Amino acid sequence: MSQQAQYYIGIDGGGTKCKALLKDSCGHILGEAIAGSANPASNLELAKESIVEAAQLTLQQANLPRSTIKSLHAGIGLAGVNLPKTRLKMEHWSHPFASMLITTDLHIACLGAHNGADGAIIISGTGSSAVAVKNNQHFEIGGHGFTAGDKGSGAWIGLTAVRASLEAMDGLAPTSNLVDSIKDYLKCSTAIEVAEIVNGCGATFYAGFAPLVFEAVRQQDPIALDIVLNGADYLSRIARRLLSNQSMRLSLIGGLASQITPWLDDDVKEQLSPPLCSPDFGAVLLIEQQQLLSVS
Amino acid sequence: MSQQAQYYIGIDGGGTKCKALLKDSCGHILGEAIAGSANPASNLELAKESIVEAAQLTLQQANLPRSTIKSLHAGIGLAGVNLPKTRLKMEHWSHPFASMLITTDLHIACLGAHNGADGAIIISGTGSSAVAVKNNQHFEIGGHGFTAGDKGSGAWIGLTAVRASLEAMDGLAPTSNLVDSIKDYLKCSTAIEVAEIVNGCGATFYAGFAPLVFEAVRQQDPIALDIVLNGADYLSRIARRLLSNQSMRLSLIGGLASQITPWLDDDVKEQLSPPLCSPDFGAVLLIEQQQLLSVS
Structure with a gap:
């Protein structure tokens, strides 16, 4: 042959x-x-x-x-x-x-x-996760799934926004325009209507709220700012952990990369290179x- | 007849x-x-x-x-x-x-x-919810389900503890004895093993971690204290909302009632009556x- x-x-x-x-x-x-x-x-x-x-x-x-x-x-x-x-x-x-x-x-x-060279990436899309590859070894962190992990992802941002909106609608926390835009998006007027729709829904459904949150951030909405800063803080901590004690190329990729990058800590932003x-x-x-x- | x-x-x-x-x-x-x-x-x-x-x-x-x-x-x-x-x-x-x-x-x-008289209750068990009944009208708040609500419940406490443990195991946050007790409970040694077990699990599964969190609170565990204080703060806000502008009898009931009561705000604790x-x-x-x- x-x-x-x-x-x-x-x-x-x-x-x-x-x-x-x-x-x-x-x-x-x-x-x-x-x-x-x-x-x-x-x-x-x-x-x-x-x-x-x-x-x-x-x-x-x-x-x-x-x-x-x-x-x-x-x-x-x-x-x-x-x-x-x-x-x-x-x-x-x-x-x-x-x-x-x-x-x-x-x-x-x-x-x-x-x-193909050594380096590290953080993904923020529907979910979130990260890896560093060095000498053919790879070290993964985060990415533990929608229920118990994936902070700083679209699904986490959406879920956190829905949680905050339900608290505001219950009169337990201050409200904001974000709460109204989530009610409009779901065509609901009460907390119980929102709860009836969202319960049991998965990551993809909740990630659908992320664009509303980033739109609200552009309007300086306090609830949206708090959520995005909290998610970005998690991604910044991941970046520092990946780069601890080593110098390597780092990229942030995934559907939310461009929108969440401005909210990362400055020391992390300086380390980012495009994929x-x-x-x-x-x-x-x-x-x-x-x-x-x-x-x- | x-x-x-x-x-x-x-x-x-x-x-x-x-x-x-x-x-x-x-x-x-x-x-x-x-x-x-x-x-x-x-x-x-x-x-x-x-x-x-x-x-x-x-x-x-x-x-x-x-x-x-x-x-x-x-x-x-x-x-x-x-x-x-x-x-x-x-x-x-x-x-x-x-x-x-x-x-x-x-x-x-x-x-x-x-x-049978007018009054209000807050339930903290596997889930959490609340109602005030006055002149045959009832006003319900909270209780929006495991995924997007039910803060201060056993399921929420367990989920929050698992989330915190995964961050600690990833080296993104300080660890504590609670993290070890959760690893022991699940017979896991790595974050990925924990994630593989917990993902997709529901409220009853997560509520199973609540006793570990309250045991850790007794040992002054910082992660456990933070979680229980955060959950109790939500229940305190619910209590104030139920009693706003009206004086009525208030009871906290459910499987976690006795354990979480000490962590409620003082003004709320003073208002509680036994069922x-x-x-x-x-x-x-x-x-x-x-x-x-x-x-x-």
Whole structure:
């Protein structure tokens, strides 16, 4: 059998979508594609299907046959595999690739942000989490989920705003325009109506209130300012912890990054650098580095 | 048809059990019984079954035939009927009683605590909530559920302790003995292990940490003290709001009442009176008062 061409695919899988990036061994980008949800902690089989589908879509773009999938070396970063049980299930997958490396979505985002070099990232989107990567070791903090963690995230900001609004509507704390905008958003006039809608809702629902909070911050709303400062303080403490006793590149990424950055402590803001590449790019870097190590 | 004897039954229904108290028209207690879960917001049909079962058990104790149920005037206080949709569903029940009056568990607890007189109560148990009853009007505050409300409750205290412990384990805040006792309780050594257990858990699970927090308070643990003071401050604000511009009897009831009372503000502690009767007793008072009104 003749020596087959080598291809590298980077996969960035999360709850809403699965991105894939295909490169050849010379570093040329051959295809980019997006498939459906790929969070193995929520739905293991769907995650595997989405990964394969995203990979096949990139092969199609590159005019390569579907069977090329068995020549792909896959670097796969996934939400949910920070949970040891979920990670184990993914690693036991009888996958269709030539080789596969599973890591967290955080890890590939960090590799991407610093183009494969050591560095640290903080993510503030629907959830929040952070990682520092140094000498191939990664140190993760935060990211403990909507109920008990994820402070400084969109979901936490929204939940905290709803809590504060309910207290204000009960006459237990001063009210503000933010309270009115939350009532308008939910089309409610009483606390009990708000409670009836919001109870049992999850992270994505609560993250929907974050834009109202940032809009209120622009109007100097005291409740909104208090919430955002409290969330930003948490992210500042994470930044200091990641950089403690070491000098490394640090990026803040995720949907809230640009809005929350002005509220970080000054010493943290000074340390921030913009992300260089995307997480799927980081996933390719991961598998390329691994392959280089295995043949050297 | 000869005039039938009149009986009054009080029902106190909640997520864990349904209590019933049967009285004759002279005020004699004929029977007391407990049946299963009766929270119509969680399970409407089960709630109806538990109410009927509890009623039949009291008839059995009183040596009255099962058919006597159609001579019972029922005062029914239920968890969950503060939600308008749930209340409507219960009020449309083709019930087996001679007459039925549906109200909240809070309302009957308040009637019971003050033996039918006007007054106010604050409940701190797994959840928290409050009501003032005056001239047959009731004014409820708090009680907005585990996710967005219920501050000062066992579930809120437990959740706040877990949040603080995760921050401490991440090296983002000072640690304390409470953090160790939570790790021991969960048999975990890392933050990620704790997060894997606690995520997605509900109010009852989190309320299980409250005894650890109060034990830590006895040892002057700074994290535990901060949490309990914060929860007690909320309950103090509720008390002041209930009593604003009016003088009425106030009781603090529920599983955490005795433990959290010492941490309330002094002006609130001075206003507290012990509850006089139980909620099922309050439910009987409600239906007796209603019947008196309807025949007068």
